[in-house]
Amino acid sequence: MASFAGPEIERLIGLLAKLPGMGPRSARRAALALLKRREQLLEPLAASLRETADKVRACSRCGAPDTRDPCAICADPARDGSLLCVVEEAGALWAMERAGGFRGRYHVLGGLLSALDGVGPEALRVGELVERAAAPEVSEVILALPATVDGQTTAHYLADRLAGAQVTISSLARGVPVGGELDWLDDGTIVQALRARRPA
Template identity: 55%
Template sequence: MASPEIDALADALARLPGLGPRSARRAVLHLIKRRETTLVPLLRALEAVSEKLSLCHICGNVDTVDPCGVCADPRRDAKSLCVVEEVADLWALDRTRLFPGRFHVLGGRLSALDGVRPEDLTIDRLVARVGDGGIDEIVLATNATLEGQTTAHYIAERLEAMPVRVTRLAHGLPVGGELDYLDEGTLAQALRARRPIE
């Protein structure tokens, strides 16, 4: 039996992605056992982020400054813009250090089933950014789901009349993937996107 405060902490942690009630209780016990080295620094970090957290008015990234660190970085190529569904996608792509440009977060993907329409996303803001000029390439990095592909096609149509090159991330076989473990959609996409051996 734990106190209501400890139960409340475990319940709050259990609502985080990837943590269920048992994992949350284990995390709480770890925090309590190592109060000075883990709990106190975690509390300080949460307070600091909570006080400074903001949404970048340019790209939609989450940061403690506005504009965010990506948009404010003068080393970034302002002519290339990578369009992603969520902030987590931006962070994942940025960790690779392979895309030198800037980003645009849509805030989701089109989904008739879930009632997500174009006006629910930041597509109009994206079109306005491109319309302001200075962008040569749009990289559509939406997920390889039906909704992600629908979103990419919709955006490509909206940008069709603009003087910008629209590209899409390659889809297909993952590195280290074995064919008999892959789904038919992934295999079909890999076959359609095949290219000569270099």
């Protein structure tokens, strides 16, 4: 493919294209928008990226990204230390926090087990989870993992690894979303909803 811009612009486009949800066309449009608004977008973004790269680290307790260690959530004394919620990545943690319904602590695995991608337990923060679950204050570990094959495989593996700990192991309920209509749902969601039914 012919190059229409200098190597710096091509590198910018190439890096942007690696971001989730960005293909080559979207990356070119984003690069052009950044270049067109250099002072308002490009320079502040470059400074923010540099500052983030310099200051953000993974929390030594939970694995979430933050500028301090322990992170804000782990350092919060108002959090319920008896509840430990296991998530795949920080994005899931942020979604849980946005919902505002959980006041316990988190553990970020850093991914999911995947035989196809060659991701085994040693690539994830499993040992740290087992160690944290063994702490006397922890009474429940909530497996908040995706309802995918890899997510369920990881959940089963973690349940086996945590079997020796004196904790309750639970997972998020699956099923019909609030406001959902049955005729619009996929078969798997309906089956999960039936399995997770409770008294009315």
